[in-house]
Amino acid sequence: MKALCWEGINDVRVQDVPDPRLLNDQDMILKVRLSTVCGSDLHLLTGHIPFMQAGDVIGHEFMGEVVEVGPGVTRHRPGDRVVVCSFIVCGRCWYCRNELYSLCDNTNTNPAITQHLWGADPGGIFGYSHAMGGFRGSHAEYVRVPFADHTAIPIPEAVDDMSALFASDSVPTGWMGAELGGVKPGDVVAVWGCGAVGQMAARAAQLLGAERVLVIDRFDYRLRQAELAYGVETINYANTSVGDALLEATGGRGPDVCIEAVGCEAHSTGPQYAYDQVKSKLKLEMDRPIAVREAIYHCRKGGSVFVLGVFTGLVDKFPLGALMNKGLTVRGAQQHGQRYIPMLLDRIASGELVTSHLATHVMPLSEGARGYELFKKKEDDCVRSVFRL
């Protein structure tokens, strides 16, 4: 079959790879219909996450049709249309039982790597390096779905393929940031990053009752898209002081909840960006936590900061003094998708959660390399490239 493979730093190519097969009783094989790029893939492309092998199939946000199930699969059968959460989960360990699905104990096949890095191993992810289990990704004609009963979720008839696609990762990730960030009715919420995840976090904050939602980015086209889709307020940090704008918008208090949806390769302006670039190039820090610093600094006293962006290791100049002295609650997580996806599909079906506008560039898998190029360089107003199979 054809698949989009990581072949080296900034080198992805469509290759012929062996078809997947059932390896466990609880596996199923999915014919992928749609699979989208994600900002976190860029950390693989740039080599920021150095746990890839040439030939690894990438992609983790997808939906499709079931074509084969193992004898241990009871909830799906061939022909079913499903969205697959990017995190593979057993559904029965303590973490799954407590709906902390991305922390599943039984799905990372290489636990020692992340145990050494972080003290414990999160669950496995499709197409996201050997540190996260070494599973093949979804930019392929077919993909094996382990623990299929828990990893995949049926799509209601009222939800079309393109809308369902984003329920795989960006929608539940955004929702989680707002919900676990503690958004309450009447809150003012600021979201750093206006990609798909940031937009979904902003919409989730609205649906959870936030009175005002402000989204921060450097690309006008992404900010315009969020304004049009959800009516949020926007701040372009390239030409506006974020701190001043947030203080003005909140009567001098700062946002009640700050959601960071940028991640470890953040951009910025001014000397702090140069500082972080130099330090990360010299490997004196692993990640550039620019948006996290800003979120902590600008959050109101006693407020809440949620880190949604992917980080890999150690950072520099972390504002621990602000965190402690302002009495902030800081939390982060990879997405606990299975906790939210059924509810989110219902919201998509009802029309209150619109997602399909995120697919700005739909193309065949054969154009996968171009899709990543557009996405990475933010060319042609690309928000998400989506591969149709």
Next chain:
Amino acid sequence: MNTAGKALLAAGVATAVAVVRRRRAPRPDDSGRRLAVTVDRAPEEVQSSLQEELARWRDRAEISIRPAAGDKGTELVVTPIGDVSRHELRLALRRAKSVLEAGEVVQPDTAPTHPGPLGKALRLVTSRAGGGGRL
């Protein structure tokens, strides 16, 4: 390969070597330490399945169970007897936990056929990563 690429390759190889060395040279006081894993099942269920899951370790490890605090299941604690591979023992504990909780041990997907230099170095790590770590 550009400079950044070479730096990343070097970092990857260094990480691989460090992890492998670390596995080959455990800290001296690690050797007698017990290994423990928590299984999210009741003690009776764990007890009844232990014979099957850890049968081959009966003569090489002392196995005990105790309820975990706060409704977190059962702690499975193992004391190695004699010259036992802690890597193999960790692997066995992880496998037992996965079978008890999820009914099977998830298998990794087939590896690529042309991993490249970085991938080959990474394979040194992943070849031991199933049984390594902090367990």
